[in-house]
Each structure stands twice: as C-alpha cells, then as structure tokens.
Amino acid sequence: MTESDFLASYDPNAFPRPSVTVDLVLMSMTAGALRVLLTERTEQPFEGLWGLPGSFVGMKETLDAAAQRVLHEKAGLSPTFLEQLYTFGAIDRDPRMRIISVAYFALLPYSLLSAAVTDARDLGRLRFEDGGFEVLDFSDDPVPLPFDHHQIIATALERLRAKLDWSDVAFALLPEEFTLRELQHVHEVIRGKQLNKPSFRTRMLTTGRLEPTGRRESGGAFRPAELYRVKEPE
Amino acid sequence: MTESDFLASYDPNAFPRPSVTVDLVLMSMTAGALRVLLTERTEQPFEGLWGLPGSFVGMKETLDAAAQRVLHEKAGLSPTFLEQLYTFGAIDRDPRMRIISVAYFALLPYSLLSAAVTDARDLGRLRFEDGGFEVLDFSDDPVPLPFDHHQIIATALERLRAKLDWSDVAFALLPEEFTLRELQHVHEVIRGKQLNKPSFRTRMLTTGRLEPTGRRESGGAFRPAELYRVKEPE
DNA sequence: ATAATAGTGTCTCTAAGACATTATATT
DNA sequence: AATATAATGTCTTAGAGACACTATTAT
Numbered sequence: 362m363t364e365s366d367f368l369a370s371y372d373p374n375a376f377p378r379p380s381v382t383v384d385l386v387l388m389s390m391t392a393g394a395l396r397v398l399l400t401e402r403t404e405q406p407f408e409g410l411w412g413l414p415g416s417f418v419g420m421k422e423t424l425d426a427a428a429q430r431v432l433h434e435k436a437g438l439s440p441t442f443l444e445q446l447y448t449f450g451a452i453d454r455d456p457r458m459r460i461i462s463v464a465y466f467a468l469l470p471y472s473l474l475s476a477a478v479t480d481a482r483d484l485g486r487l488r489f490e491d492g493g494f495e496v497l498d499f500s501d502d503p504v505p506l507p508f509d510h511h512q513i514i515a516t517a518l519e520r521l522r523a524k525l526d527w528s529d530v531a532f533a534l535l536p537e538e539f540t541l542r543e544l545q546h547v548h549e550v551i552r553g554k555q556l557n558k559p560s561f562r563t564r565m566l567t568t569g570r571l572e573p574t575g576r577r578e579s580g581g582a583f584r585p586a587e588l589y590r591v592k593e594p595e
Numbered sequence: 596m597t598e599s600d601f602l603a604s605y606d607p608n609a610f611p612r613p614s615v616t617v618d619l620v621l622m623s624m625t626a627g628a629l630r631v632l633l634t635e636r637t638e639q640p641f642e643g644l645w646g647l648p649g650s651f652v653g654m655k656e657t658l659d660a661a662a663q664r665v666l667h668e669k670a671g672l673s674p675t676f677l678e679q680l681y682t683f684g685a686i687d688r689d690p691r692m693r694i695i696s697v698a699y700f701a702l703l704p705y706s707l708l709s710a711a712v713t714d715a716r717d718l719g720r721l722r723f724e725d726g727g728f729e730v731l732d733f734s735d736d737p738v739p740l741p742f743d744h745h746q747i748i749a750t751a752l753e754r755l756r757a758k759l760d761w762s763d764v765a766f767a768l769l770p771e772e773f774t775l776r777e778l779q780h781v782h783e784v785i786r787g788k789q790l791n792k793p794s795f796r797t798r799m800l801t802t803g804r805l806e807p808t809g810r811r812e813s814g815g816a817f818r819p820a821e822l823y824r825v826k827e828p829e
Numbered sequence: 830a831t832a833a834t835a836g837t838g839t840c841t842c843t844a845a846g847a848c849a850t851t852a853t854a855t856t
Numbered sequence: 857a858a859t860a861t862a863a864t865g866t867c868t869t870a871g872a873g874a875c876a877c878t879a880t881t882a883t
Contacts, residue, residue: 377654378612381695420611420693424684448682448697450658459654461615463682463695542834559837560872567871577881583833584880776862793864794845801844811854817860818854836879845870852863 379450379459383427384415384510386446386464386517387436389484390534390547391471396484397496397514398474399504400435406456407507411485411498413514415462428465437477442468442533447516454509462508466517468533487518489553494518525551529570532591540578540586541565570594613684613693617661618649618744620680620698620751621670623718624768624781625705630718631730631748632708633738634669640690641741645719645732647748649696662699671711676702676767681750688743696742700751702767721752723787728752759785763804766825774812774820775799804828 387398399411414435418427424445432440446466452459478484485496485504496504496514506514524530531547532539545561565571572592577585621632633645648669652661658679666674680700686693712718719730719738730738730748740748758764765781766773779795799805806826811819 376614376651378614379652379654380610380612381615417610418613418684418695420613421686423686424682424695445682448658448679450652450697452655452657461652461658461697463684540835557873558835559874562836564872581834582882584835584882586835774862791846792862793847796863798845813854815861816855818852818862820862831883832881833883834879834881836877838877839875841872841874843870843872845868847868848866850863850865852861854859854861856857856859 379461381418382415382460382462383418383424383431384413384449384462384464384513385428385431385435385467386413386514387432387440387467387469387474388517388521388534389469389471389474390550391475391484393546393550395487395518395550396471397487397517398435398478398483399485399496400483402507410507411504412507413464413510418463424463424465428463428467431465432467436469436474438469438473440467440469440533441473442466442530446513446520449509449513451509462513464513464516466520468521468530470534470536472536487514521551529591538574538576538588538590540588542586544589613695615652616649616694616696617652617658617665618647618683618696618698618747619662619665619669619701620647620748621666621674621701621703621708622751622755622768623703623705623708624784625709625718627780627784629721629752629784630705631721631751632669632712632717633719633730634717636741644741645738646741647698647744652697658697658699662697662701665699666701670703670708672703672707674701674703674767675707676700676764680747680754683743683747685743696747698747698750700754702755702764704768704770706770721748755785763825772808772810772822772824774822776820778823 389396400414402408402410402412414431416431444466446464448463450461487494488497498504521530534547535543541562545556549556570592571589574588574590576588578588579585623630634648636642636644636646648665650665678700680698682697684695721728722731732738755764768781769777775796779790783790804826805823808822808824810822812822813819
C-alpha cells in the first residue's frame, strides 16, 4: 500500500479522542502586586466562579493561534509576551469529559490592560504566603478557582521566576519607557525580596539591553529619574 | 439547571476533536556523543523511516502515564529523568489528520540503555555543526526524520542545555557512581566546549549534591579517580 | 531649607579561569 | 623510570552585596 492510498483510507475516528483546550494565564502588575486575569464562568460546570479564560482548540487552528484568539477576545489586544506554559492532562480535571488543556502564559503592562479590562474583579491579586499563594478579588477575599487553575497559575509563577534573570519577562510588565526604580520594583515583587540598588543598576546596565531615552519621569516630589527603554536585539 | 443535570446531558461529541499523542525524546551519552532513541516506523505514514517513539494517549491515561508506557515499551525500563517537554500543534504536522503531540524528554545512563536496546541503529548520534545538529545512524549517515521530529529534538536539546547548571540532568546520564572527570565530560559534550578543571571541581563539590563513595575507579593506566554518587536531598 | 529619591564610589566577599605543582596509579 | 591522569594551590579578574556619600528635583 502506498502512502497516498493509506491516507485516503485512513479513518480518523477509529479511536476515541480527548478534547483539547487552551487556558490562558495573563499576568500584569500594579499597586505593588502581581495580578492575574480572571473571567466569570457563565456556563456549567463551575458556573458563577471566576477562572482562567480558555477555549476549545479549533480543528484548523494552531495552539498558538488559539491562545492569541483567547487573549484577543478577553483583553482586546496582543501581548508583549506570550508563550506556551505546560499541558495539563489529569483524567478528571474536568467533570464533563476528558479534556487536555494546553496552558499559555502571557504578560502585559498594566497601562495597556486597564484600558481593555473594565471590571476591577477581572484582575485577581496574588498574595504570597509561606511558600504558596492565593488569589484575592477586589475586596481582598480569597477567590476559589475552578478545575486545576490554581495549579496552572502556580506553574506560571514558577516560570516567571525562573526566567526573570535571563529573559525579557520583566520588561513585558512595564510600559515602553520606565525608570530603573520601576524595573527593580518589578524584580522585587516577583522575587519576593528586596534587592541591592547599586548592584541591580550595574547588573541591568551592563547587560546592554537597556538604552536611555534622554527623557526623565515627572510628577514626583523628588529628583526625577532617567527613563530607559529596551534596546532591540540586532 | 444544576451542575449534575448539566453533566448528565452533556454531549462530548458536539465538537470535532483532534487526536492527542505523546512523543518521547530519550537521550543517552556514550563514546563522547549524545544519542537519541529512534524506532523504525513499521506503518504508514513515513513507513521505513526512523523516528521518535510515540503513542496515542488513552482515554483513561494521563499524559505522564502515556510517556512512561512508551518508554517502558521501547526501552524496557523506567527513566532516571522524565519530564514533559513541549506540546506541538501545527495543523499539518501529521498527514493523516490533526494530531497534537505532547513531547516528553527522558534521560538514561548508557549502561542501562544498552542492555535494553539491542539494535545499534536504535541510538542516533547527534552531531553538532554551526549552531544546528543532525542525527546520524550507526554508519554516520544523516538520518531523515519524519513529522516535526527534528524540531522536537531541537527543543529537547535546548532544555538540556538550559537545565545543565542548576538541575540534576547531568547525573541522569551517568551511572550511579562516577568520577568527576566523567561528570565534566558530560558537561563539556552538552555545552559543546571545554571547561576549566579546578573550577569545575570546586563548583561541583561546593554544591553539596555529591558525596564520595570511598571507592575508586579501576582499569585505566593512570592514577584512579575517586568515585562519587549523588546525595539524596533531605 | 527640607524631603525624597537618583545616582555613584568604596570596600569586601565569593566564584571562576588560568596556570602550575604535587600525588598516585599502571606499564 | 616513564607516563598519564588525579587532585590541589596560587594568582588574577569579575561580579554582587553592604554601606555611605553626593546630586537633583519639588515644595
């Protein structure tokens, strides 16, 4: 049998198949806290709970495209950072049926996100405590999460911390122009500890990834700091 | 409608679904080269080519379990290292139909693998050249790979290099007891460059992950080196 | 002037690389 | 004895942290 004969006679329904979804962990930072985008579930199961946005993957749609689509539907924009996170395949993670979910991880500066997200409850605030974390709503009450969404967010946090020192994830949480103090603050929140100012400055400036804009911040009752931007790699 | 009513009436076949497979990148090291396990395809498509072992995911089987099953079927043993790598979902990656593949990455010391794998061709040798790599068979001819298997192996190589300095991946390629020279050799092959001996030794010994066995290697026409093992974390 | 933060200089400590030296096994 | 590698010591350099100091803005 030739390969084309084989393909013509192949029956894709010979074996039962699981469903495949993408779930999106979109994080941002404001008011000194990491936040994660949640949407209210309007259908069963877990109707009424707030959880990660997601969608089934179309048959003519790549995984990346499905994640982009979910992001566009929920936040109305393209991300500064989007990558595949991990695939979750526990058998009973969804009570409806076998659903394998490919989780994606996105970052956005709050300045862009706040324009697209109207409801304050959409952004759960992450509170860290003794090694773990919980998600709080706008009134600081803990939010119960559906499915394995707590585990998915935990995986995203690990990824964020692992990539902090050698990738551009921190910049993806800042506007196009930012001060070194703001950059250090992002690092400190993600690390969960304070950092040394002189060594942080030299470490950042010697990477060669930053370039000064010549402009300065304004508005504070103190000496204004120089604004930097990320240099495009050549 | 209550949640249980909803679940009882839910139709899993309402939407078309892709198939889901796992593909396994099992690497080992011998004769100064990284090797990857290949199996000969006995069915269409790409019949006769050598490619990564894989399998469809069972409906009552987690992704991890499917990867373990493939590993057990092909190599007859459990791995010293196995983790999920990345999920590949290009629309036309398989000519039969839409197949999303969750790739897994495993490492085994050659001493264990050689007992389980009989055919020398089962272990493709990775040859690095100007940034990329190719897979060679037992006679050093380049092996054409089916599907997107070249890309999957490339992703596994990136992962291996990224984890080399802060994880236990190097130990997973060595037998239970090994010398510091052997450990350094593994690092050098993966990094693709020579390393400084004194600093490598102190770096390894100060991690606290190694403990001397008190025994020494034998057989060489030179001073025998001390054998070490990995200390279990407490 | 005062307050608040920006930005820099100095010192110490740690780790790595380069190089050389001593130690110990086999032949 | 010759040889090959193990294992260690020394020197230099680079980077990070701690701490203190100077600079610059708004009020």
